[in-house]
Amino acid sequence: MTDLVYGLITGILFGFFLQKGRVLRYDKQLGALRxxxxxxxxxxxSHIIVAMVGVYFLYDLGLVKLSIKATxxxxxxxxxxxxxxxxxxxxxxxxxxxxxxxxxxxxxxxxIMGMLVGAGLFxxxxxxxxxxxxxWGNYGKLTIPQVLGVNHWLVVIPVAAAAAVFLxxxxxxxxxxxxxxxxxAEGVHTPGxx
Amino acid sequence: xxxxxxxxxxxAGGLSGLVSILSVWVAGxxxxxxxxxxxxxxxxxxxxxPDRIARMEYFIREAPKIDWQWMMVVGIMIGSFxxxxxxxxxxxxxxxxxxxxxxxxxxxxxxxxxxIGGIIAMFGARLADGCPSGHGLSGSLQLAxxxxxxxxxxxxxxxxxxRIIYGRGGSR
Numbered sequence: 001m002t003d004l005v006y007g008l009i010t011g012i013l014f015g016f017f018l019q020k021g022r023v024l025r026y027d028k029q030l031g032a033l034r035x036x037x038x039x040x041x042x043x044x045x046s047h048i049i050v051a052m053v054g055v056y057f058l059y060d061l062g063l064v065k066l067s068i069k070a071t072x073x074x075x076x077x078x079x080x081x082x083x084x085x086x087x088x089x090x091x092x093x094x095x096x097x098x099x100x101x102x103x104x105x106x107x108x109x110x111x112i113m114g115m116l117v118g119a120g121l122f123x124x125x126x127x128x129x130x131x132x133x134x135x136w137g138n139y140g141k142l143t144i145p146q147v148l149g150v151n152h153w154l155v156v157i158p159v160a161a162a163a164a165v166f167l168x169x170x171x172x173x174x175x176x177x178x179x180x181x182x183x184x185a186e187g188v189h190t191p192g193x194x
Numbered sequence: 195x196x197x198x199x200x201x202x203x204x205x206a207g208g209l210s211g212l213v214s215i216l217s218v219w220v221a222g223x224x225x226x227x228x229x230x231x232x233x234x235x236x237x238x239x240x241x242x243x244p245d246r247i248a249r250m251e252y253f254i255r256e257a258p259k260i261d262w263q264w265m266m267v268v269g270i271m272i273g274s275f276x277x278x279x280x281x282x283x284x285x286x287x288x289x290x291x292x293x294x295x296x297x298x299x300x301x302x303x304x305x306x307x308x309x310i311g312g313i314i315a316m317f318g319a320r321l322a323d324g325c326p327s328g329h330g331l332s333g334s335l336q337l338a339x340x341x342x343x344x345x346x347x348x349x350x351x352x353x354x355x356x357r358i359i360y361g362r363g364g365s366r
Contacts (some may be wrong), residue, residue: 005265011267014213014273015277021206021210044326046207051212052308055218058218068335071343073343080343080350080361082318083321086311086316087348090312090358094227099270102275103275114311115315117233118319120236123236132322144342149345169243
């Protein structure tokens, strides 16, 4: 019961920030996939940087456990690509579909229904997939520090730094793209007036 | 659209990262969403054929019941509603703006695309054992190899789909 209450509170907070960050919308998700609007990238990387440092700090204090998903190349690569294709069509991911519904974007309902069907379909095919795709390239539960054989902070800090550098570059890229759009628009409209 | 700016995405994303930390610390749970669709699917299917669902391997693994993550996913909808309603950005919309610009206001075509996209996306998410929350956020923040591979594949597939649907270049 406590678990359920924690879940609800966590979701309410997460949903609140997702909406405030404006990452729930179709236009934002497709905007990123079309290289036009990088709001969701900024949101996700900020989340990852903050939570990565926090979780590993608590991990060192013995206060939290990690929960690593297995690296099964067949499942992750094939499933990941399929997810991406479907995501591009739907424009919402599983978590954000409910959030989009919460802010009134009710086309998410079609996606939620589709995702329920997709989950059912997967459950039907699971015995077959488990014997095939999900056996390809199974490396078990693997983290980058394990692969490199180094202390996790030697990965946390470079990853956080790389993400920060990437975000700075992204801001400059956006500013340049915006400037080019303005100049192009002026070039078209100025001579004849609008 | 301009009056509807929202917060700086770095601030909102960073605060959501704190939610992630607190959740792991207090409840021992990492954010995720797609397993909830499996459980819900099982709960619905169980209404029609309980014996069959009870025998299915995947529903034995991911039991059709309401758990922490199920409540979190419902919470996302409530939290989003609170944020949207309190800032005047709640809007009932049948077709997203970008979609409308390209395909017009018809609800039918959008519904078909979204529905089929949903089927493919969830099938893929279950095959990959996670979605942008479970792999993309929770996996990456723990430095899981699977998280980064999944995240790359999610975006690669998504960029290809967007290119097919909207064509080269932008509408701007």
